[in-house]
Amino acid sequence: MKLLMMIVLLLLGSQHALGVEVYEGEESVLLPCQVPADVSSSSTSAVWDRDELKKSTVHLRLKSSDDLNDQNSHYHGRTSMRVDALQTGDLSLTLRKPTVSDSGTYTCTALKDGQAQRQPGVVHLKVTEPPPVWPIVLLAVLVPLIIPAAAFVLCVCCASKRMKDRQVPQSEVVEVGQQESVLLSFQTTANLPRDVTVQWTRSDSNTMVHVYESGKDQPGKQDPGYRGRTKMNEDPLRTRDLSLTLKDTLLTDRGVYTCTVKKDGHMLLQKSVALKVKAPELQEVEWRQGDKSVLLPFNPTADLPQDATVVWRLTVFKHMMVHVYERGKDQPDKQDPGYRGRTEMKKDPLRTGDLSLTLKDPLVTDSEDYTCTVYNKGGDKLLQKVVLLRVTVPHTEVVGLTQEKESVDLPFKTTAVLPQDVTVEWTDPKHRKVHVYESGKDQPDKQDPGYRGRTEMKDKDPLRTGDLSLTLKYPNVIDSAVYTCTVYNKGGDKLLQKSVTLIVRTPWMAIVEVTQREESVQLRFQIPPDLLQDVTVEWKHLDSNKMVHVYASGKYQPDKQDQDYRGRTEMKEDPLRTGDVSLTLKDPHFTDSGVYTCTVYNKDGKKLLEDSAILRVRVTLMDTMAEMLPHPRPHKHRRAQSDLGHRNRNHEDVPLMGVQSA
Structure with missing residues (x-):
């Protein structure tokens, strides 16, 4: 070790916190950082940062080379890492020609696709001015004379409680x-x-x-x-x-x-x-697709200088500015073009302490980590917060109609400003292309043959108006399905997406006939499976306004049905998953005849689906005679050859129950 150089490594409470001291003017200083080889080999990069600087990157090492594009200019040409750093796990940094201004806290982090692999290593570097040379020369002359006296003084000091307290x-x-x-x-x-x-x-x-x-x-x-x-x-x-x-x-x-x-x-x-x-732990914010805006919250309690700068940026892509507030006003010329006109902060944020950012007309691709950093006038970081924006897709919209209608609109309207070079695709559950709008016009050659000639965009200029609704002509029962509209940008990224459930029913009301002697009868009602899991299904007898059966909160609710039907009704297991909400009525009696309606409500009580059927319970001569006998012998219940007995007045077959929009 050189006489004028001193490096002291002190363990400061954890394996990652190290103190390094060196004199200014030395050739170089080593900031140590070791990680297991298996961690470094699975990493894509290693970075040294000094967080108190506005531009914090000191050195970035990739697998095969250094990436110094974002390096702080103060360190240009003065840093280096081993070429095999990520292979060996030795991520130590060599800093040449250290100066007093290099003093500070440095962090070493192994990254995989931008995410830290483990807790960063921390090194506290202290660079001090070297002592004058003459005391050292004098010390070399006097050492032989001083040592005996120093030994005596040291003994006295060790025995003195006061000197012990001075250590x-x-x-x-x-x-x-x-x-x-x-x-x-x-x-x-x-x-x-x-x-x-x-x-x-x-x-x-x-x-x-x-x-x-x-x-x-x-x-x-x-x-x-x-x-x-x-x-x-x-x-x-x-x-x-x-x-x-x-x-x-x-x-x-x-x-x-x-x-x-x-x-x-x-x-x-x-x-x-x-x-x-x-920095604080990551805060998550949910955004429901279709909402006009979302708030990324940041409400610090510290008193901030009025000349501070507030920068919102993408965490992964630090160079992509989402919003900049500087010199008492927004700086739209400094933000990325993709966010211009879509962001705003509240008035006078540094005085009120509310640095929250409102992001308007959110897109699917806005689902990212956002970092807000507050800098003082000198460019030092004062505060920082990270907000994760998550996308939650709302329940699909339900559209119902009868088969006799000539067309139906699958609605999708957006307030987002869309580029003119986007692609709009409507698809069905089998991923077949129902309709494609691209390069400013429909593309019939790109849609599935089964839909050709049957679809058109509702608006002639959908990208300008934001109306991406699709008109489907000549709908029939087999068109009942969930349709999804997706908007892609030129690079193929999803910008917007929405699903619409279409239910096409036949125009006739089903009639179910059964004799009074049958064990049970079934009133059929089929809805799209997995449509909604938090809905309520109610069966009612319209003539008497009695509640026949209620399914809510994932189970049968006998306390909500009329006493006359208790113990006589049942639905199949897990009806919302299968989509079969048919009702079985046991021991039907002629007084059960009438119109039965099944209604599906969402959690807010809004009616989503509804359909009705007529139940006729016929009484035979044998039934009448049995009623007249004083002690009728119990007859043996037998199941009808057909549970449904779907017949109309002329005993002709009629379609099963359909559904219609509320």
Whole structure:
């Protein structure tokens, strides 16, 4: 080791927190970082960052080469990593020609597709000016004379309790979230004179954090950035508790804090505490496709300088600016063109403390991680928050009609401003293309032959008006299905998507006939399977307005049905999954005859589907005679040859029950 160079590696409470000290002017300094080889080999890149800088990237290493496009200009030509770093797990960084301004906290992270593989390694670098040469030469001459005397003094010091209290305690690490309060602890057993001065300073920047002197705090002597944010206990010299409370922590508060007790310019006590400020956990926000806007929340409690800059950007693509607020106003010329006109912040956000961002006309591709960063005038990071925007697709819209209609519209209207080069595709459940609109016109050669000549966009200029509805001509029962409209950009990315359920029913009401002697009768009703899982299905007898059967919250609700039907009705298992909400009525009696209606409601009580059937329970001569006998013998129930007995007045077959829109 060179005489003028000193590197000290101190373990600061975790395997990733290291302290490195070096003199300015040395050829280079090594910032160590080791990860397991299996972690590094599965990573796609490794990055060194210095978070207190506005442009935080110090060095980025890919599998085969360095990527220095986003490197902070302060480090150009001064950093290097091993060429086999990601293969061996040695991600250490060599920094050439270190200067005092390089002092700070550096993080080393192994990434896979932009995501951290493990907790980042942290290195605290301190670069100090070298001592003058003449004391070293003098020391070399005097060492033989000093050693015996020093040994004697050392023995006396070890025996002295006072000198024991003057020893510098080992540094400790404290971790806290941003915008929280943290205690930098320092308690001593030494009896301190009343005229000492207590100073808390930032070791990495020589910033005066807090001063206690002449029996009281001295806010005029501390750095303006800490005014109103620090506090010591009352009468700290009597209690011997010199701890400091720091409020509303910022990302720039990261560093090593040193408390020094002085009397007449001489140091009596000293202790250092390393403070690590971590960003808050990811907050998730859900956006229902079709909503006109979504709010990405950020409401810090810290008092922010009025000349601060607020930047919202995509987390993965740091260069893609979503919104920039600077010099007291929005800066649309600095944001990515894809977000221009679609974002806004509330008025005077730095004064109100509400830095939330409203994103208007959201698209499917807007489902991303968004990072909001607040910078001070010097470009240092003050606060940061990450918001994950998730897309939730709403329930499909239901359209019902009778087969006799000439056409039906599958609705889809959007307020989003769409590029003129997008492609609009309507598909069915079998992924067949029902309709394609591309290059400003319909593309019949790209649609499935079964739909050719039967479809057209409802609006002649759908991209300008935002009406992407599809008209389907000559609908029939077999067209009942879920249709999906997807809008793609030129690169093939999904921008918008919506599904519409079409149900086509026959125009006749089903008639079900059964004799009174039958065991049961079934009233059929089929809905699209897996349409909705939180709906309520109600069967009613319209003539008497009695509730026949209720299925809600995933189960049969006997307490909600009329007493006359209790124990006599049932539906098949898991009807919403199968789509079969048919009702079986046991022991039908001629008084059960009438019109039965089945209605499907959503969770808000809105009617989605409804259909009716006529039940006729015929009474035979044998039934009449049995009713007249005083003690009729119980007859043996037998099942009819057909459970349904679908016959009309002329005993002709009629179609099964259909469904219609509410």
